[in-house]
Amino acid sequence: MTTCVASSVDVALLGCGNVGAAFARLAARTPEHSTAIRIAGALVRDLARPRPGAVAGRMTTDPRALLDDAPSVVVELLGGVEPARTILLEALARRIPVVTANKTLLSRCGRELREASAASRTPLLYEAAVVAGVPFLGTFARRPYTATVSSLVGIVNGTSNFVLGRCGSGGTSLARAVAEAQRLGYAEPDPRNDLAGIDASEKLAVLLQHFAARFVNPDALETNGIESVEGIQLEHAAELGGGIKPVVHAGWTNALEAFAAPAFVPAAHPLARVDGVDNAILMTTAHGRLLLQGPGAGPEATAATVLDDVREIAAGWAGVHDATVSPCTVAAPETEWLITLRGTRLAAARDVADLLASFGVFTHRATAIGASDGHQSRSWLAWPCARPRVELALSALRNASGCEALALRALEVPA
Numbered sequence: 037m038t039t040c041v042a043s044s045v046d047v048a049l050l051g052c053g054n055v056g057a058a059f060a061r062l063a064a065r066t067p068e069h070s071t072a073i074r075i076a077g078a079l080v081r082d083l084a085r086p087r088p089g090a091v092a093g094r095m096t097t098d099p100r101a102l103l104d105d106a107p108s109v110v111v112e113l114l115g116g117v118e119p120a121r122t123i124l125l126e127a128l129a130r131r132i133p134v135v136t137a138n139k140t141l142l143s144r145c146g147r148e149l150r151e152a153s154a155a156s157r158t159p160l161l162y163e164a165a166v167v168a169g170v171p172f173l174g175t176f177a178r179r180p181y182t183a184t185v186s187s188l189v190g191i192v193n194g195t196s197n198f199v200l201g202r203c204g205s206g207g208t209s210l211a212r213a214v215a216e217a218q219r220l221g222y223a224e225p226d227p228r229n230d231l232a233g234i235d236a237s238e239k240l241a242v243l244l245q246h247f248a249a250r251f252v253n254p255d256a257l258e259t260n261g262i263e264s265v266e267g268i269q270l271e272h273a274a275e276l277g278g279g280i281k282p283v284v285h286a287g288w289t290n291a292l293e294a295f296a297a298p299a300f301v302p303a304a305h306p307l308a309r310v311d312g313v314d315n316a317i318l319m320t321t322a323h324g325r326l327l328l329q330g331p332g333a334g335p336e337a338t339a340a341t342v343l344d345d346v347r348e349i350a351a352g353w354a355g356v357h358d359a360t361v362s363p364c365t366v367a368a369p370e371t372e373w374l375i376t377l378r379g380t381r382l383a384a385a386r387d388v389a390d391l392l393a394s395f396g397v398f399t400h401r402a403t404a405i406g407a408s409d410g411h412q413s414r415s416w417l418a419w420p421c422a423r424p425r426v427e428l429a430l431s432a433l434r435n436a437s438g439c440e441a442l443a444l445r446a447l448e449v450p451a
């Protein structure tokens with residue numbers, strides 16, 4: 037294993053944007069009694085961009101020049117797959133330890149990077165890639181017997197959680213809630229990856245590598261974003277005693293089953309109380325359930341977690357994760373469902389329930405009929421079943437009633 041117990045650490049910083057600049061500021065404030073973290077140089081795209089006081093070292097657009105200086109650690113805060121992938125593979129081949137916060141890169145190239153790390157016995161740390169403000173991946177990696185995880189359910193995208201919360205409680209439109217999130221710095225100028233569920237499915241893929249030793253391309257995961265959630269579903273969810281949250285879910289006791297999508301969360305579920313931009317992960321271990329909750333992102337929290345990874349490497353605590361991740365197919369699980377019907381005139385509740393039952397979708401609770409803008413609407417909770425059954429049943433409902441039929445997954449309260 038490559039370690040670098042040292043009094044000062046030279047960092048090659050790849051990226052000096054929101055997180056990279058916060059990292060540089062934080063590193064400059066390293067307390068005198070501890071290992072000095074020095075930014076030897078930083079890779080950027082645009083050398084002309086003003087970056088007041090961000091980095092004392094030199095700025096460059098040439099990654100090779102940074103690696104040729106033989107830094108103690110490479111910190112990758114570029115985002116995306118390339119050029120990050122090529123530079124990190126080169127760093128690992130040169131036995132330079134790597135810290136990254138890049139879930140896109142890890143979710144898509146994590147297998148290759150882990151193999152490169154194992155082959156060169158060089159640490160690859162990525163604590164800030166998922167729920168950056170709650171450092172737990174490293175702890176679990178060092179506690180494999182305590183942390184034998186068999187399933188997880190969580191909220192890993194704070195932007196979506198904030199936006200859905202505003203739409204639900206304040207009746208605000210999605211567009212207004214997104215604008216508010218952007219004003220408060222909770223959403224990026226281009227929030228498409230958050231709203232479409234892509235950010236969540238990439239983080240889920242990283243969690244599956246870490247906890248299940250399975251490599252699944254995020255594109256293979258059932259992924260839906262909060263942009264598909266209708267106001268009427270939020271209203272009916274509240275009437276059914278819950279809310280709608282942007283959820284990731286995975287279980288691998290047998291075959292791997294997973295999804296990333298907005299889901300009905302009953303009030304008694306631990307995730308129901310995770311509000312605002314907070315993130316949370318509820319994990320089932322061999323010894324019971326663990327709930328971790330806290331800030332998911334933000335440049336300062338992310339930079340602090342990245343800096344801790346660097347300090348771990350500097351202190352020689354960071355090992356190489358030997359566990360290989362195997363490519364794996366993923367199935368969509370059977371879950372409960374929230375089914376909503378909306379139209380000018382709804383069919384009788386019994387007829388709807390009978391039609392759903394004829395497709396193997398059995399309802400167990402319903403809202404009253406709601407009315408607004410000349411439309412009636414009603415929602416049902418259905419017992420667990422597979423998505424294809426629900427889709428067939430919804431298609432039959434639309435044909436038979438002429439109404440709009442919507443479905444969201446629903447979580448059950450853990451036993």
Ligand SMILES: NC(=O)c1ccc[n+]([C@@H]2O[C@H](COP(=O)([O-])OP(=O)(O)OC[C@H]3O[C@@H](n4cnc5c(N)ncnc54)[C@H](OP(=O)(O)O)[C@@H]3O)[C@@H](O)[C@H]2O)c1
Pocket residue numbers: 050051052053054055056079080081082083085097112113114115116118119137138139140164165168332333334335338
């Ligand atoms: N923001 C958060 O709260 C947060 C939380 C957890 C994880 N992360 C992860 O942290 C990483 C960085 O996020 P960020 O918000 O700091 O991104 P950002 O503000 O867009 O910064 C990206 C930086 O990388 C540089 N860069 C991008 N592509 C480059 C290229 N091809 N060549 C050279 N330099 C390039 C940019 O250079 P220029 O400045 O010249 O454009 C910029 O300095 C991402 O992987 C993100 O997912 C972010």
